[in-house]
Each structure stands twice: as structure tokens, then as C-alpha cells.
Amino acid sequence: MLQLVDFVVRNRFFLVFILLEVLSVWLIVRSNSYWGATYFNTSNYYVAKTLAFSNSAREYTKLDEVNSALANENARLRATVTALTQKKPVDSPAGYVPDSSFASRFTFTVAKVVDNETNKTNNVLTIDKGTSDGIKPGMGVISATGVVGKVRFCSDNYSVVTSILHSQFMVSSKLVRSKEIGYAKWPGKDPNIIDMIDVSKYTKIFKGDSAVTSDQNSVFPPGIMVGRVETVTVHPNQTFYNITLRLATDFRNLSYVYVVQNQQLGEQDSLKLRTINTK
Numbered sequence: 001m002l003q004l005v006d007f008v009v010r011n012r013f014f015l016v017f018i019l020l021e022v023l024s025v026w027l028i029v030r031s032n033s034y035w036g037a038t039y040f041n042t043s044n045y046y047v048a049k050t051l052a053f054s055n056s057a058r059e060y061t062k063l064d065e066v067n068s069a070l071a072n073e074n075a076r077l078r079a080t081v082t083a084l085t086q087k088k089p090v091d092s093p094a095g096y097v098p099d100s101s102f103a104s105r106f107t108f109t110v111a112k113v114v115d116n117e118t119n120k121t122n123n124v125l126t127i128d129k130g131t132s133d134g135i136k137p138g139m140g141v142i143s144a145t146g147v148v149g150k151v152r153f154c155s156d157n158y159s160v161v162t163s164i165l166h167s168q169f170m171v172s173s174k175l176v177r178s179k180e181i182g183y184a185k186w187p188g189k190d191p192n193i194i195d196m197i198d199v200s201k202y203t204k205i206f207k208g209d210s211a212v213t214s215d216q217n218s219v220f221p222p223g224i225m226v227g228r229v230e231t232v233t234v235h236p237n238q239t240f241y242n243i244t245l246r247l248a249t250d251f252r253n254l255s256y257v258y259v260v261q262n263q264q265l266g267e268q269d270s271l272k273l274r275t276i277n278t279k
Helices: 002-010 012-031 033-061 063-087 265-277
Strands: 106-116 122-127 140-142 147-154 159-166 170-175 181-185 193-197 210-213 225-233 242-247 256-262
Touching: 122 147, 170 225, 193 225
Parallel strands: none
Antiparallel strands: 106 122, 106 256, 122 159, 140 147, 140 256, 147 159, 170 181, 170 210, 181 193, 193 242, 210 225, 225 242
């Protein structure tokens, strides 16, 4: 308290000056309509700016919650779209009606990426969902824009995903316009470019065509984007095209992913295994 009194005494002339200045401004604003209107407009402008900045800061702190809510909503919408697409496939012959359980066999779980690699030959990423969330090895992983990879290992709360940017990972893919099926396989260089192999050179390939997951795939739903045709070359002594795709997924900015569960995968695998054993 003594320090406050001492401060006032030492600065009394300056404080009186400030008080008189404020009083003078107040008298001018009250007695002059022009300056009153100017003060009103100016104060409103700066108050509005302050409120806008405050709201922006408050919204920024809630971006993580907003992104999480949007990711969950996208998962529900993706499941609905996948089910509707499977109920009436575009290329299905007349009279083909898929079983309802087959059409709705894919479910999606939202996960957040907590670690990600892009600069190695065999890249992996880690997500914050594990066995306690129903995640199992072998499940597919996609993003809002395209294919990401496949679950490799799981703990209770985390899973390691083999990225599509892995030299031993391949995805059965189909070119939308030419209907040709091949495999997308990363050559181990640019994280934005992937090769598409085993596409016959006796068909026409269009630059810019979309490559999506094919129907011959039990891990990913058909129609998930893999990339777009960047270059097409062929050598005279080869049977297949050399096709490069620009990946649909931007791995350097990957935040949320969707783990895909094919609820009929076990049945498909057991039937395939029985077929192999009886050969």
C-alpha cells in the first residue's frame, strides 16, 4: 500500500495531466455532435475488430474437436455410400442383385495419425486405435482422399500400419476409363508417385485417368481412389505399360484415417484356404 501511495505522489503531475486529457476528450465528445459520431464509429470499429480476433482465437483452440467431429461424420457417410454402391454396382449385368449383407460388409473406424514416415524405402505409420477399439492386423486403412495402407501390428491402444509407400505393398487397382486392372506398387522414391504394373499394352490408357481399388480386393472397398495417371510409356519388347500415378493421398499432411473392416473377410479367407488345401 505504501508503494502505491509513493508511486502516486511521485507521478502526481503526470496522472493529473492524463486525467485532464481524458476529461477534455469526454467534454468534446459530449458537446460536439461531429466528434461524438466520430468517436462512436471509431470505438465500434475497434470493438468489432477485438471481438473478431477473440472469436478467431476461440475457434482455433477448438479446431481439433471440429476435425474429429468431421472425421466421424465422414466415416458414417463413407459407410453409407459404400453400401449403396455395392447394392447396385455400375458394371453389374442385368438381373444381378447382391446379398444385402455383402453390400454392407464394410465398416469404418476413425483414427488419428500419431506418427508417420515418408522418406524410407519401407514406410509405416502409427494410429491411436488398437485391439480395444476392434482393430486387427490385415484391415485396410484409407484417408478422406484415397488409399493409405494395411494394419500390420496392434497393441491395446495403437496400431502400426504398412503404408502404401512400402516396397512390398501392392493394391489391386482399376483404371476407370479403360477398365483395365493392375497393381499399384511404390518404387521407393517420390512419396507422391506410385507405379501401376501389369496393365496390358494392347488397350488404350488415358493420361489423367483415375485409378481406384478394384472389385478383386477383400481389404478395401471398390472405388477408393489410388491416384491419377501421370505418365504412360511402353517399350517395344514389353507386354505391359509403364504407368506412373500421382497418389491421391498426401502423406505429408495426413491427420485422420479410416480403418476398414470387411466383416466377411474371415469367411472369404477360410473358403480360399480350403480351396488351396483341396488342390
